[in-house]
Amino acid sequence: xxxxxxxxxxxxxxxxxxxxxxxxxxxxxxxxxxxxxxxxxxxxxxxxxxxxxxxxxxxxxxxxxxxxxxxxxxxxxxxxxxxxxxxxxxxxxxxxxxxxxxxxxxxxxxxxxxxxxxxxxxxxxxxxxxxxxxxxxxxxxxxxxxxxxxxxxxxxxxxxxxxxxxxxxxxxxxxxxxxxxxxxxxxxxxxxxxxxxxxxxxxxxxxxxxxxxxxxxxxxxxxxxxxxxxxxxxxxxxxxxxxxxxxxxxxxxxxxxxxxxxxxxxxxxxxxxxxxxxxxxxxxxxxxxxxxxxxxxxxxxxxxxxxxxxxxxxxxxxxxxxxxxxxxxxxxxxxxxxxxxxxxxxxxxxxxxxxxxxxxxxxxxxxxxxxxxxxxxxxxxxxxxxxxxxxxxxxxxxxxxxxxxxxx
Numbered sequence: 001x002x003x004x005x006x007x008x009x010x011x012x013x014x015x016x017x018x019x020x021x022x023x024x025x026x027x028x029x030x031x032x033x034x035x036x037x038x039x040x041x042x043x044x045x046x047x048x049x050x051x052x053x054x055x056x057x058x059x060x061x062x063x064x065x066x067x068x069x070x071x072x073x074x075x076x077x078x079x080x081x082x083x084x085x086x087x088x089x090x091x092x093x094x095x096x097x098x099x100x101x102x103x104x105x106x107x108x109x110x111x112x113x114x115x116x117x118x119x120x121x122x123x124x125x126x127x128x129x130x131x132x133x134x135x136x137x138x139x140x141x142x143x144x145x146x147x148x149x150x151x152x153x154x155x156x157x158x159x160x161x162x163x164x165x166x167x168x169x170x171x172x173x174x175x176x177x178x179x180x181x182x183x184x185x186x187x188x189x190x191x192x193x194x195x196x197x198x199x200x201x202x203x204x205x206x207x208x209x210x211x212x213x214x215x216x217x218x219x220x221x222x223x224x225x226x227x228x229x230x231x232x233x234x235x236x237x238x239x240x241x242x243x244x245x246x247x248x249x250x251x252x253x254x255x256x257x258x259x260x261x262x263x264x265x266x267x268x269x270x271x272x273x274x275x276x277x278x279x280x281x282x283x284x285x286x287x288x289x290x291x292x293x294x295x296x297x298x299x300x301x302x303x304x305x306x307x308x309x310x311x312x313x314x315x316x317x318x319x320x321x322x323x324x325x326x327x328x329x330x331x332x333x334x335x336x337x338x339x340x341x342x343x344x345x346x347x348x349x350x351x352x353x354x355x356x357x358x359x360x361x362x363x364x365x366x367x368x369x370x371x372x373x374x375x376x377x378x379x380x381x382x383x384x385x386x387x388x389x390x391x392x393x394x395x396x397x398x399x400x401x402x403x404x405x406x407x408x
Contacts, residue, residue: 059105075214080100080213082265083205083209084340085266117158128142217401223261255372260280262297262339264283289347291365299371301332301339301398304332305332305375379393
């Protein structure tokens with residue numbers, strides 16, 4: 001009989017092999033395949049997430065550029081840019097600091113669809129006006145005008161029906177006529193459209209962003225209006241010692257204001273109070289805690305705006321006015337992100353003592369006049385070829401709404 005401790009009796013063949021000769025554990029082929037499949041899925045999920053984020057960001061830039069080309073929406077865009085920096089300064093993450101990012105694809109598609117669908121309306125009205133000039137009161141002009149009215153009603157119903165069904169690409173490509181004739185006559189359909197439009201407005205914080213844009217416009221205007229008027233007056237006075245001294249003093253005063261305005265605008269967006277635009281001591285403390293972070297953000301804000309003045313040499317036709325606005329948003333949005341990050345960093349850091357801290361603050365402080373001076377030089381040169389003339393001193397798109405990019 002075998003002993004109870006005999007390996008042969010227990011059937012444990014593994015104990016017959018010495019531990020040093022056992023080798024690595026054997027894995028089943030299915031386990032390796034499952035691991036490779038899981039790794040591939042993780043890579044694809046990461047790529048899909050990056051692609052979705054990039055698509056949303058590009059759609060957001062296009063949406064803001066299209067809105068910038070509409071005069072009534074420029075204040076809203078300015079409020080949006082301020083809100084981005086304000087949220088970052090309050091400590092929110094980047095994705096949460098871009099309020100419309102989740103809806104960017106759908107909103108951009110809606111904006112583009114609106115432009116394309118209403119093109120026949122504009123064409124018919126234009127042709128009717130031309131026909132009326134050639135032959136006043138003719139039946140052809142009246143027919144074209146009636147066609148324009150019919151096209152306008154059709155475009156309104158078509159776009160509203162697409163938005164009611166979610167506003168995705170398939171809703172624009174296929175109008176679902178069977179479902180349309182079943183539901184379009186019901187009052188509940190239009191009540192639902194009204195409720196959805198209001199809910200979307202609240203989700204996008206449109207009233208708050210518009211109000212923030214107004215506050216930022218008012219506060220910034222109060223900072224630059226006096227030196228801008230003095231500069232304009234000095235230039236119009238022509239040569240003379242008094243005009244020269246007035247121009248130099250106003251130029252320096254404008255430079256001081258532009259040095260503080262980026263941080264003050266961010267603090268306004270952070271607090272939502274107009275008095276934050278005049279808290280110079282707080283702005284100075286922010287600079288002392290993070291001198292180079294704020295200086296680099298100022299560099300991005302002002303020097304990235306300089307190339308945009310070249311776009312003001314020629315007045316663009318209305319059909320392509322949004323193209324320079326696209327460049328404006330593509331440069332302005334990262335600048336506002338940088339300002340928000342810089343102010344947030346300044347509030348998390350103490351003032352660095354010693355010679356190292358003094359050296360950082362001194363070098364950053366010496367760099368700021370060069371940055372602001374380069375920006376002011378671009379404004380000074382642009383006044384000679386800009387359609388706005390001397391009013392360009394009041395139309396500074398780096399710190400105000402992008403109105404000067406619109407042709408006149």
